[in-house]
Amino acid sequence: MDKKVIVSLKNVNKIYDGGNHVVKNLDLDVYEGEFLTLLGSSGCGKTTTLRMIAGFEEVTSGTITVEGESIAEKEPYERNVNTVFQSYALFPHMTIYDNIAYGLKMKKTDKKEIAKRVSEMLDLVQLGGFENRYPSQLSGGQKQRVAIARALINQPRVLLLDEPLGALDLKLRKQMQLELKRLQRKLNITFIYVTHDQEEALSMSDRVAIMNNGILEQVDIPEKIYEEPQTQFVATFIGETNIFEGCVNSIKGKDIDIMLETGYVTARSENTFNQNDMVVISIRPERIKYSEQPKTGFALKGIIKEQVYVGSVLKTIIVLPNGHEIKIERLAGQKIPVSGDVYVYWDIDDAKLIQSESNRIFNALNNIMFT
Amino acid sequence: MTKQKFKSNTLPSLVMIGPVVLWLAFFIVIPLLYVAVMSFCGIDEQYNIVFRFTADNYKRLFNANYVQIYAQSLTIAALTTIICIVLAYPFSFFIARTLSKKKAILYMLVIIPFWTNSLIRIYGWRTFLGTNGWLNNRLLDFGLISSPIDFLFKPSATVLGMVYSLFPYMVLPLYTAIEKLDKSLLEASADLGAKGVSTFFRIILPLTASGIFSGSIMVFIPSLGYFFVSDILGGGNSDIIGNLIERQFQSGNNWPLGAALSMVLIIITLLLVKLYQKCGGDMESLGV
Numbered sequence: 001m002d003k004k005v006i007v008s009l010k011n012v013n014k015i016y017d018g019g020n021h022v023v024k025n026l027d028l029d030v031y032e033g034e035f036l037t038l039l040g041s042s043g044c045g046k047t048t049t050l051r052m053i054a055g056f057e058e059v060t061s062g063t064i065t066v067e068g069e070s071i072a073e074k075e076p077y078e079r080n081v082n083t084v085f086q087s088y089a090l091f092p093h094m095t096i097y098d099n100i101a102y103g104l105k106m107k108k109t110d111k112k113e114i115a116k117r118v119s120e121m122l123d124l125v126q127l128g129g130f131e132n133r134y135p136s137q138l139s140g141g142q143k144q145r146v147a148i149a150r151a152l153i154n155q156p157r158v159l160l161l162d163e164p165l166g167a168l169d170l171k172l173r174k175q176m177q178l179e180l181k182r183l184q185r186k187l188n189i190t191f192i193y194v195t196h197d198q199e200e201a202l203s204m205s206d207r208v209a210i211m212n213n214g215i216l217e218q219v220d221i222p223e224k225i226y227e228e229p230q231t232q233f234v235a236t237f238i239g240e241t242n243i244f245e246g247c248v249n250s251i252k253g254k255d256i257d258i259m260l261e262t263g264y265v266t267a268r269s270e271n272t273f274n275q276n277d278m279v280v281i282s283i284r285p286e287r288i289k290y291s292e293q294p295k296t297g298f299a300l301k302g303i304i305k306e307q308v309y310v311g312s313v314l315k316t317i318i319v320l321p322n323g324h325e326i327k328i329e330r331l332a333g334q335k336i337p338v339s340g341d342v343y344v345y346w347d348i349d350d351a352k353l354i355q356s357e358s359n360r361i362f363n364a365l366n367n368i369m370f371t
Numbered sequence: 372m373t374k375q376k377f378k379s380n381t382l383p384s385l386v387m388i389g390p391v392v393l394w395l396a397f398f399i400v401i402p403l404l405y406v407a408v409m410s411f412c413g414i415d416e417q418y419n420i421v422f423r424f425t426a427d428n429y430k431r432l433f434n435a436n437y438v439q440i441y442a443q444s445l446t447i448a449a450l451t452t453i454i455c456i457v458l459a460y461p462f463s464f465f466i467a468r469t470l471s472k473k474k475a476i477l478y479m480l481v482i483i484p485f486w487t488n489s490l491i492r493i494y495g496w497r498t499f500l501g502t503n504g505w506l507n508n509r510l511l512d513f514g515l516i517s518s519p520i521d522f523l524f525k526p527s528a529t530v531l532g533m534v535y536s537l538f539p540y541m542v543l544p545l546y547t548a549i550e551k552l553d554k555s556l557l558e559a560s561a562d563l564g565a566k567g568v569s570t571f572f573r574i575i576l577p578l579t580a581s582g583i584f585s586g587s588i589m590v591f592i593p594s595l596g597y598f599f600v601s602d603i604l605g606g607g608n609s610d611i612i613g614n615l616i617e618r619q620f621q622s623g624n625n626w627p628l629g630a631a632l633s634m635v636l637i638i639i640t641l642l643l644v645k646l647y648q649k650c651g652g653d654m655e656s657l658g659v
Contacts, residue, residue, distance in 0.1 A: 054558075054562060055562075075561070075566075076558070076562050077563075077564045077566055082563065083558070083559070085555050085558070085559060086555075089559035091559075091560075091574060092578070093577045102563050102565070102573075103564055106569060107564060150559075150563065151562075154563065154564065
């Protein structure tokens, strides 16, 4: 399946005055009609990236193209992308009608055409009858819809959304998530969505791009992000996981023998590793198995420390002799021992082998000291 | 129990409010009432105030000479206000949008001259602009003019002095309004296809209109009354309402007529403030 690239970022850097390097060598292709989320904690550069696409921030180096055309020289008002702002940024002195019509008025569209398109937009966001109200008379959720309608009326090729649901309460947020997804499918517009909420990112997106400290860590479909994290940051940032640090001992084809503090374990990976690489093994809490009886083969002995019931799941924490804690999650209702010794183990395919972050540091130091 | 509580609250609140009430009564309410009463009094041949009711003073207000001065005064005030808006708007915009460190310095540059007495500063302008003043001398030195230019004793000189005296009163409310302006609204406007000019007229100007309005009130009203400016710089050729009033109390020695003129000024002021409130103006931004 060949997908057409609509927005392309090539080696994009953003350095603010004062030397704050917020986006580092970013390469990212966004496909036509997809819902791509930039996910990361605050200050990771995701909003800056979005603002560079919109034209509110200048690119320090690198190029951004929309539909194959470089937009470096284009002012925000010349770009065929529209933005939904975190604070909504509705014009307080204009009615809802005038807010939504603003983009068309700027294009000097015929008045009748404006009236028709605005009412279409109001229907689309289910706000028919609100034309003459002012933004201050609307609830947060309604303001959000107006902001979306206002951004969509120009029929942009790409819609940029900067944490649009950040200010809404949980219930409304869930509802708006579904609605946004519905809108995106219906209109078939490319959405580039910025959020720090991983659940939101995983549930809405076609692909998720995870950013950390200005670096793009991984871009993948949500399942792959969760199941096949490519970096230690992604593994720990998305969901909960158990991390074991170790070192590659020997490699036999795809089977890689890892030396952990607690012993040797074999892991399997499609990626290439070298002997003595620092690695981490990540195993999701729901994939960890346990046995109350000693087990032949690989198993780590530990003691149950505590259990936490959080509604649908029961979390159990097991302490290994070296003090390392292991989290196990099971659906509530399953029988799990409450205390005593247990032996934990896992299937070889459930353990994800990832280059350790300390490798990056090691390599960087290596480059400085020995070259 | 509640009674006791009430009692214990009464004394301190009286102590707190009492002086303020006395102050307002003695220095504002009673003098104002005195002015109002006096405006209906007459004078005898020795220019002594005679306490008998008459509306003569108010009839005299419609004297053609006076009406001409009201018109002139309103024109000067309007011009002063417009010039202040035009000068202060970009200036306030600039201050509001610069970094906080420089902001304080720029702000101080507006305020510091006002630590000097305004009379002295207006005399300073007279010295500066006079036919033998610094400006004319420099222009002559550089050969730009062959004989000194008469800058002073014209309505334009009065307007210059008014603008100079009242400029900060325009800057402060404008600065507050522009500072409050949410930057993302400007981004949203650009994002929706508006160029700078459209954004200015459709977003920035309407949203800072309240600042322009309160600044205008704070410039327009004093510029009807700053008689020393038109005295010193206008030299009697550009009298304003303030001059009329001053003259009745000084050389004219007709206090009741001066009081009636003062009442007119007070009524104009009240009407303007009322209009301001009607248009949704915020009393707090006038410092009231």
